Amino acid sequence: MSTRVLPEPDPARCRDLADDLRAAGFTASVLRSAWGPLADDAIVRGLPSPALRALGQRRDALAVLGRLLVLGMPQPAADVMAALPRCGADGLVALGLARVAGDEVVPEALVRPQELEDAAGTVHWWVASDLDETALGGPLPEDHVLGVGGASLTLAALQLPTPARRVLDVGTGCGIQALRALRGRRAQVVATDVSQRALAFTRLNALLNGADGIETRLGSLFEPAAGERFDRVVSNPPFVITPRSGGVPEYEYRDAGFAGDDLVAAFIAGVGDVLEPGGVAQLLGNWETHGGRTGLDRVQEWVERSPVPLDAWVIEREALDPIAYAELWVRDGGTAPGREGYAALVDEWLDDFAERGVAEIGFGYVLLRRPLAGAPTLARYERLPQAVDPSGLGAHLAQALAAHDRLELTDDGGLEASTLVVSPDVTEARHLRPGDDDPTVIELRQGGALARVRSVDPALAALVGACDGELTVGALVAAIAELMEVDAATLRADLLPGVRELLFTGFLRFA
Template sequence: MLPEPDTDLCRDLAADLHSAGFTAEALRDAWGPAADDAIARGLRSPASRALGDRGDALAVLGRLLVLGMPQAAASVDRSLSRAGAAGLVRLGLAEIDGDEVRPLAVVRPQSYADASRPGRDEMTAQWWIASDLDEAALGGPLPEDHVLGVGGASLTLAGLQLPTPAERTLDIGAGCGIQALRARAHVSHVVATDISPRALSFTRLNALLNGIDGIEVRLGSLFEPVAGEEFDRIVSNPPFVITPRVADVPAYEYRDGGMVGDDVVAAFVTGVGEHLAPGGVAQLLGNWETRDGMPGLERVRGWVESSPVPLDAWVVERESLDPLSYAELWVRDGGTLPGTPGFARLVDAWLDDFAARAVTEVGFGYLLLRRPADGSPTLARYETLHTALAGEGLGAHLAAALEAHDRLSALDDAELAASVLLVAADVTEARHHLPGAEDPTVIELRQGGGFGRALGVDPGLAALVGACDGDLAVGVLIDAIADLLEVDAGALRADLLPRVRELTFTGFLRFA
């Protein structure tokens, strides 16, 4: 566990990092894109070689705090004129060994989208995120109480968070605190929980280092620390990794919830409803197993339907892996590599565990759960989008989809036909013709934002989408298209209106 962070010292360290120009972009420029990408794969030597013998503050702090390499104490003191090497020691981030400063943690700059500065400059804001040393710096497997820094999964969830205002958010499994920091940009108060006292220490440190208040930390598992409380938002990157419950298999706190199979995600889904205020939304990442021939998404549907509190659900399976690929992924993640002692034994332990439950596939994806304000669920969407990419704008896309769903749910077909719609600005159309053919064989609509969906459409729907310019009502447009195509207008309405609902929910169309 880290020492309790000192507010003034964190402020001094932040000022030093700012003075050094310690940003993600500056470091990437200093050691180059290829070396920067190599760091994410656990290779630090390309970045170190690129810095050479540079002794400026950016280079010294990059080696010490990002690459995890010891640096001369005098160089560190020059680079941190306010906090100094002694300040890093007091914060538990380093130790002094003779004339060297040895890192005990990493502090990495992380760019994020600042909602207060929309447009081209919205990605220029920075956080500094402290976490435990990685495998490259440690030179071997991670300890079981390792606190993970910002990775692909945490960035995915941060991008998924709804960017709309609320009062209270709960962050379950806070880790280094990245989700709590992200949530605080849109809510007044965040309660961050974790089973790891060390993780909560990093959360407190990172909040102070970035000058963010309103984050309260509590120790405990799942919903235990918030018994009887309700929240407007709940966000979690839970320790969902499926891990064999046998001896000699490391149980990393940051990824292993201590349960069998996908039970930790099931427990979250069935228990979250009572902690959501009416209208409240929970968002999390998770794994789910395909067992005995039952697809994983259907098992997730069963968890939602088992919730004592009725829930809206939108679940997206982003990818799926066979048991062997899954086992290799997470054995490598812990720092045990092929060819090293124990790799084959650990993989076999995973395969035995999956075989015991007749697991043939493991899915990974995003879950959005909502407690309906009136208690009556209207959204039950379970879909596979293996090409989906979560980006900074995906949270806004989810918020717009929920708003569209609620509005659509209140409209019958006649009212929808009387509505005026606009085609979204990011939608494009592609038409494919056989050589010499006048009419297209394929018409495709593509979405530039959101989940990047691509849909094959027929001429009638393509004509309707193309005509949605915010001028005429949908029904009027359909009648005109029916005349043009020489088909029955009533039949065309019956065919197109359900698809208009889908296109409006998924963001191809929006209400004018």
């Protein structure tokens, strides 16, 4: 547990800092314009020098705050006072974000601007977290509170935009998921973590962004919320598979002390108890392939063993071999290839995986729902390795769930009586051999959502192409059967399952 104390944030000083940051134009897009997109990408990879070269000798508020709060570099006290006329250096010190050493202000934490796009538009946040390995110049302390990374932005984009009255954020870290859960809602958010330092950062970030309705609680998994129910549970938990040996640092932000992928299994086993009927849980996780069972097979077993029956939609986005996985997380802790201890740490992971027979480690998204009544109706486990733009995924997931629920209540006769339209991001590609008139492959492609590509036969392609909201599915099937000179009943039996799949996956929509 962390022994470093972050002061309890003072609301007035947080308002002063927010006013100063706003006046300086301290947003992600403005900073990106100041030092360029290439330098912005380099910062994510731990390379600050392109941004520093772009800023040059500038001493305006944006440049000073960029160096101090984004790159974690000491700045002249006079420049900081000019950049933060309300908060000042004293305010940063009181908030635990900096210290004064002589005539310099030395950062003790980062405050990085973040942008999130959703159906309601673009929101700008400032998110405080601990100094990263670039600012520290070496490995992270074990009580490090992580800032906003790719995984946390992905989960924020995955959050369903549908209404929720009470939200539980498990393993909140710096609080980004709690902030996202309040977006566009009047909700009560309970944010939990095993780290007091993380909870202090969450409270600071809530005040800094004027977010009301976030309550922080200390504890592991669902213990802080025992006996309560929530409409929504979100979690970017410390799921990283870590060897249980003395030579491997146990970073609180990524390691909950479980063996292997037991943390994700424990989350799935316990989440049903805190979900309201109809409530949805969303999390990121890792799972192992071993013992002749794939990672997705094992996740399915966890869901099926849940004491509370759950709908499940699990998407594996990536799978790594043990060496690649070990190197990823050794580097993440600030130990780069070639540095002392790097090879020994990688070996610790490889020994652990070899002992347990792990062949592959998957990473992906888990969506679980407690049915309103009766048995679960959704059990979907799939690999989708293609590149996906996460923005807008939450809306897509919500639409897919709504389509699934409607289809569960719609028999084939009802589906035939429905009128459908093609989603606006869908295109069709036909592949022909030179000189042929008929395609050998017809593909439907999504430009958004999960960027799926689905091969379809000519009949289904014809039906999709004719879905303009005018004719019913039944009328279209009859017309295609007549045109192709095939039996209408047989064609109907062939096409309707495909139509159902295209509705769930978002290629088609009910008109």
